[in-house]
């Protein structure tokens with residue numbers, strides 16, 4: 183069983199600050215972390231490996247700084263980590279990102295066939311949830327989104343629970359396939375000391391555009407069909423004057439306003 | 446020559462695409478960098494920078510021109526419509542250029558579908574065009590009249606038993622084939638579990654751009670392109686995304702943001718049956734079982750009245766009082782992450798970015814400060830009533846009726862007065 187997990191480095195959303203004067207994002211204030219959904223995906227992959235044997239590879243597209251999250255995954259128990267990094271990748275939208283990651287996964291597959299690809303449900307910064315289905319389409323793998331539980335893997339078929347708005351569905355699918363996962367998929371564990379040492383010493387495999395033999399017209403800004411035209415502050419709702427004073431009176435006013443609205 | 450790039454650069458690349466000399470690139474820090482040996486100071490990049498991060502070097506500043514004014518109107522204004530439809534006639538045949546995917550489960554329509562048709566009608570009008578709806582399913586014909594009454598001008602039906610339970614691959618196949626056959630300009634889907642699953646696959650197959658989770662749609666009338674805007678970075682900013690050279694321009698649209706049209710029965714609508722070859726054998730994915738939560742579903746999204754509590758309610762007892770108030774008003778209890786985190790409220794009742802998006806007639810916010818992640822989920826409420834001792838918090842500033850005070854003294858009084866009014870209302874009702 184060879185599992186590839188796609189991981190993305192994102193700013194810690196809880197700490198992204200906005201400059202109230204210029205209305206722009208101060209990204210330097212937010213530390214870069216492993217996308218939380220991807221962390222659960224890696225943990226789920228390790229759990230599958232423990233049960234069925236095999237190998238877990240992680241792959242990320244991003245700047246050299248993204249080596250940090252790859253090393254983190256190695257400390258969690260991943261066997262190999264690949265970083266796709268090249269100037270020409272910068273500015274890619276989801277169509278281009280899924281293309282680059284697919285070319286990377288295909289390169290991994292040349293040496294070692296892949297049975298399962300895992301992605302997070304979405305990245306907490308871009309938040310599009312489009313990269314996973316895009317990779318699946320390009321690899322011609324069936325896609326199972328919003329997976330909250332792997333029920334079984336048997337005789338080349340995986341059975342999973344997919345989270346729906348008001349419950350879940352149980353779906354079976356032959357391998358190879360691609361899953362995008364919810365946080366429920368796994369409980370996060372702690373890295374052991376030997377694994378941390380291994381991670382510290384681990385040499386991340388870094389590939390540029392030539393190694394994955396990708397077509398440069400399909401990546402970066404020029405290869406991306408979408409572009410950002412402008413960024414603006416969300417419209418603010420302006421409220422009314424505060425109601426103050428005697429509770430009975432204030433409540434009375436409110437009750438009549440509400441009843442007016444409801445009639 | 447060169448231009449200055451400020452630290453506020455977000456690396457969006459708008460300047461890179463704009464620069465006629467190829468002088469700008471995105472550097473290793475994910476911000477724009479300028480090649481001074483190529484730059485001619487033409488200033489085109491300055492005009493397109495969405496965050497005004499680019500400027501001329503100080504010595505050249507006196508020649509900076511005004512930034513290009515924003516000439517596209519808002520979604521609802523009619524002033525920017527083309528002067529006459531005749532003027533448009535030779536440019537565009539009245540073909541259904543704007544398409545909507547009808548989402549339904551066992552032939553029960555998802556509410557986002559009618560909202561999308563409403564939004565599509567507005568876009569289509571600006572393009573001098575009409576609205577097409579894709580209806581895929583197992584005997585979905587029963588939905589035709591609802592779609593028609595709410596604004597569909599053309600309905601394309603694919604009726605096949607393989608389409609009974611949603612699965613990505615057969616749905617993708619149908620959408621892709623129909624798009625290739627009829628070449629619409631714009632294709633909208635709901636940013637729902639189903640829509641987000643399908644849209645990414647379809648866009649990849651068609652090799653076109655897809656804007657995720659939009660909350661505003663408009664048309665740049667001059668260029669006849671879709672302006673799709675979406676919240677980014679947790680709702681702190683909005684980004685307008687374009688798809689310039691690819692068709693269809695695709696967008697997934699957040700539910701309960703767009704407005705459905707009032708139904709008009711008997712509107713004209715053309716229904717086209719499409720046959721697409723599908724076979725169960727060729728689809729490797731099987732839905733084995735569908736499990737519904739047996740706990741009663743929290744219908745926050747459909748509620749007319751929501752009584753929401755936050756961390757300021759402090760304890761369980763407070764939420765019991767909110768439940769009582771909700772019962773009297775026929776409303777539903779919800780709340781902020783402050784409330785779910787404190788364990789006073791079930792997680793499925795959370796409203797906001799990581800919870801549900803709601804748009805009730807009346808939204809009560811007891812002890813909720815109004816963090817952006819909460820506000821994005823409730824800002825479309827018609828009337829907001831906030832109860833909070835802190836008059837300067839965001840929720841109080843946006844509320845229609847902000848009440849400065851302690852929730853624990855006001856709630857009992859609200860319960861008392863509302864139950865009296867409701868009781869007398871019922872009596873009136875029974876006398877008629």
Ligand SMILES: Cc1cc2nc3c(=O)[nH]c(=O)nc-3n(C[C@H](O)[C@H](O)[C@H](O)COP(=O)(O)OP(=O)(O)OC[C@H]3O[C@@H](n4cnc5c(N)ncnc54)[C@H](O)[C@@H]3O)c2cc1C
Nearest residue numbers: 188243275276301302304305308309310311312313656657
């Ligand atoms: C303000 C703004 C708005 C944008 N809006 C759009 C838009 O509407 N449409 C569009 O096409 N692009 C858009 N983009 C570009 C988009 O953010 C990038 O293409 C990004 O690289 C991938 O999208 P995502 O972060 O949404 O990933 P998602 O699709 O949400 O990620 C899902 C999963 O895919 C995997 N994954 C994603 N990226 C990587 C990676 N780099 N390396 C490894 N695994 C990865 C992870 O497993 C992740 O959990 C926007 C960018 C900005 C700055």
Ligand SMILES: Cc1cc2nc3c(=O)[nH]c(=O)nc-3n(C[C@H](O)[C@H](O)[C@H](O)COP(=O)(O)OP(=O)(O)OC[C@H]3O[C@@H](n4cnc5c(N)ncnc54)[C@H](O)[C@@H]3O)c2cc1C
Nearest residue numbers: 755756757781782783797798799800812813814818819852
């Ligand atoms: C990625 C991310 C996603 C998030 N998603 C969500 C989401 O989906 N939904 C969400 O709600 N939050 C979300 N949050 C959290 C959000 O940022 C806020 O932390 C949260 O909304 C705060 O909840 P609160 O208003 O209840 O609490 P607080 O901000 O602590 O506010 C409590 C309020 O109660 C008032 N108060 C105190 N005593 C009383 C009293 N006696 N009577 C009346 N009022 C009183 C206080 O003045 C204060 O205004 C998210 C955060 C992140 C980083």
